[in-house]
Amino acid sequence: MPQVFDVILSGGALVNQDGEGARDVGLRDGKIAEIGDLSRASTGETIDCRGLHILPGVIDTQVHFREPGAPHKEDLESGSRGAVLGGVVGVFDMPNTNPLTIGEAELADKMARASGRMHCDFAFWVGGTHENARDLGELERLPGAAGIKVFMGSSTGSLLIADDAGVADVLSHTRRRAAFHSEDEDRLNLRKSLRIAGDPSSHPVWRDVETAVRATRRLMNIARDKGALVHVLHVTTEEEIALLAEHKDIASVEVTPHHLTMDASDYARIGTLAQMNPPVREARHREALWRGVAQGVVDVLGSDHAPHTLEEKAKPYPNSPSGMTGVQTLVPLLLDHVNAGRLTLQRFVDLTSAGPARLFGIAGKGRLAVGYDADLTIVDMKRRETIRNSWIASRVGWTPYDGKDVVGWPIGTFVRGAKIMWEGELVTPSCGAPMRFHAALGGK
Numbered sequence: 527m528p529q530v531f532d533v534i535l536s537g538g539a540l541v542n543q544d545g546e547g548a549r550d551v552g553l554r555d556g557k558i559a560e561i562g563d564l565s566r567a568s569t570g571e572t573i574d575c576r577g578l579h580i581l582p583g584v585i586d587t588q589v590h591f592r593e594p595g596a597p598h599k600e601d602l603e604s605g606s607r608g609a610v611l612g613g614v615v616g617v618f619d620m621p622n623t624n625p626l627t628i629g630e631a632e633l634a635d636k637m638a639r640a641s642g643r644m645h646c647d648f649a650f651w652v653g654g655t656h657e658n659a660r661d662l663g664e665l666e667r668l669p670g671a672a673g674i675k676v677f678m679g680s681s682t683g684s685l686l687i688a689d690d691a692g693v694a695d696v697l698s699h700t701r702r703r704a705a706f707h708s709e710d711e712d713r714l715n716l717r718k719s720l721r722i723a724g725d726p727s728s729h730p731v732w733r734d735v736e737t738a739v740r741a742t743r744r745l746m747n748i749a750r751d752k753g754a755l756v757h758v759l760h761v762t763t764e765e766e767i768a769l770l771a772e773h774k775d776i777a778s779v780e781v782t783p784h785h786l787t788m789d790a791s792d793y794a795r796i797g798t799l800a801q802m803n804p805p806v807r808e809a810r811h812r813e814a815l816w817r818g819v820a821q822g823v824v825d826v827l828g829s830d831h832a833p834h835t836l837e838e839k840a841k842p843y844p845n846s847p848s849g850m851t852g853v854q855t856l857v858p859l860l861l862d863h864v865n866a867g868r869l870t871l872q873r874f875v876d877l878t879s880a881g882p883a884r885l886f887g888i889a890g891k892g893r894l895a896v897g898y899d900a901d902l903t904i905v906d907m908k909r910r911e912t913i914r915n916s917w918i919a920s921r922v923g924w925t926p927y928d929g930k931d932v933v934g935w936p937i938g939t940f941v942r943g944a945k946i947m948w949e950g951e952l953v954t955p956s957c958g959a960p961m962r963f964h965a966a967l968g969g970k
Contacts, residue, residue: 529567531559532943538575538904541875542582542894551580553900556943561896573945575904578937579871582879582894583615583901587672587886588705588759588780588828589853591617593639595624599833600921602636605853606644606958608831608919610947612854613936615901616646616891616961618672618828621653626685628653629661630668637670637960644958645946646939647891647901651675651705655684659695666702670960673702673757673886678741679709680803680848686711690748697754702965703778703885705757708766709804710741733790735763735811738804742766746773757885760785760830762804764814771823778825778885781815783852783859784926788812792926798839798846799926802830805848819869819877826881829856833922851920855913855927861905861934871907879903887964904938911935917950 531552540549540561550564560567591605602619609617619636621627627636627650636650649672652665666674676696677685687693688711697704742758746769749756757778758770762785770779784802789809792800800806818824832849839846860878864871879901883892890899913927939947944954 529560529564530554531564531567531569533571533573533945534564534567534569535573535575535580535902535904536564538578538580540580540894541871543880546871551894551902553940553943556900558894558896558898558900561894577906577908579905579907580894581875581903581905582892583940584613584857584878584903585616585882585888585891586614586829586831586853586856587618587826587882588620589617589831590620590622590833590849591831592833593623594635598921599835602640603643603645603956604919604921605831606646606648606956607952608851608854610645610939610941610952611917611919611936611950613857613903613905613939613947614646614853615903615939615941616648617853618649618651621651621675622677622681622685626653626683627651628655628658628684630665633665633668633671640958640960643956645952645956646941646958647961648958649961649963653677653685654687654696654704656687656692656695657684659692659699662696662699663701666700667966669966671963671966674700674704675707676704677707678745679711679737680707688712690744693745694748694752697749697752697756700754702887703755703757705759706745707760708741708745708758709737733808735765735807738763739765739769742769746777749776759828760804761815761818761824762807762811764811767814767818767823771818771821774823779818779823780826780828781818781824782828782830783856784830784850786812786815786819786863787859788926796926798841798843799850799924801839801843801846801848802850803848816868819873824877825885827856827860827877829853833920835922836924851918851922851925854918854920855925857903857905857936858911858913858932858934859927861907862932865907865933889962889964889967891961900940900943902938902940903936904940905934906937907934909933909935909937
């Protein structure tokens with residue numbers, strides 16, 4: 527009796543844990559059911575993937591979808607629509623919303639808002655504060671919680687933990703890997719006091735590497751003392767890469783597409799559209815990040831998608847906000863880097879699917895393997911496209927890469943067996959669901 531599948535993806539070049547090769551993939555009941563020659567199998571739908579690459583679904587572990595609090599910039603529906611149009615099957619959303627995601631009630635509210643509206647799967651970071659530190663061990667194990675996120679700098683109110691005692695208190699209560707925005711708040715305040723009106727390139731804000739290096743060094747000392755695992759977000763400096771290479775037993779490392787693609791010369795080209803925290807820096811730092819990718823110091827890529835309207839970004843520096851869109855452009859930018867020889871396709875897969883699943887213990891995701899969720903990012907490695915503002919689904923409608931030519935493009939996005947995007951069109955209503963984590967399964 528022939529095997530029966532819901533969908534067969536035929537003739538594509540599959541990229542998974544045992545390399546790259548032409549194999550069919552059979553999907554059934556939202557899972558990968560078979561890999562191999564399925565030419566004799568029965569199926570409800572066959573999708574011809576000849577000339578395409580089938581990758582494990584890309585997971586973006588750092589986005590700011592702005593809901594609740596700032597729906598004019600983004601919401602969970604629009605942000606996730608951009609994600610799947612860009613080939614991303616799952617996201618971790620950050621806690622600096624209004625209200626802040628710092629407790630069980632706020633997490634439950636976000637979960638309810640996401641249900642039936644998000645196009646990709648999702649999880650939400652819970653913010654660590656001085657006030658909730660003792661509760662973090664329970665909060666990090668709640669359904670839908672990606673883990674605990676701490677701002678050591680570039681935040682306000684209770685989400686800011688600038689003191690070592692506060693960081694130590696958080697790490698005394700976490701058991702999962704906690705994520706950190708690692709900048710020194712005292713040095714940031716000094717930097718703010720010296721700001722010059724104009725544009726980012728008129729001020730040495732992007733040259734001050736000690737803001738990040740000092741905080742990351744403090745974090746390593748505290749984490750080692752507490753025996754805790756930490757994840758350092760959006761690393762930007764040559765010095766941090768060298769430092770973190772010495773602490774890989776306790777620290778994982780994220781870099782972003784914009785820090786790998788842009789450098790400080792872009793301020794003259796696009797002004798405040800390149801303004802981020804931490805900042806886009808000199809070319810030597812970008813090249814050090816690429817060395818970190820090549821040497822295996824870097825574990826994951828996150829977009830740090832953080833939209834603001836063009837009107838807000840047009841305010842004269844330093845009144846302009848930091849942040850840019852990124853979730854929709856992550857895949858095409860990095861595929862272009864693959865085609866340019868800066869990394870292999872297998873390394874891209876490790877940074878965007880296997881890496882997130884490994885670091886954060888995501889259940890059933892991150893691999894093209896039988897029994898795993900049928901999360902697929904299907905790409906055409908030879909397709910030439912120009913990134914345009916008109917393609918961006920974000921409510922703010924712009925990208926710093928408007929007009930950039932790339933080689934390599936997302937063709938299809940499958941989430942748990944459902945074909946969500948194909949050839950730039952949404953073809954299935956939103957069906958995103960909470961990601962599951964090993965740390966929250968199986969009881970106490």
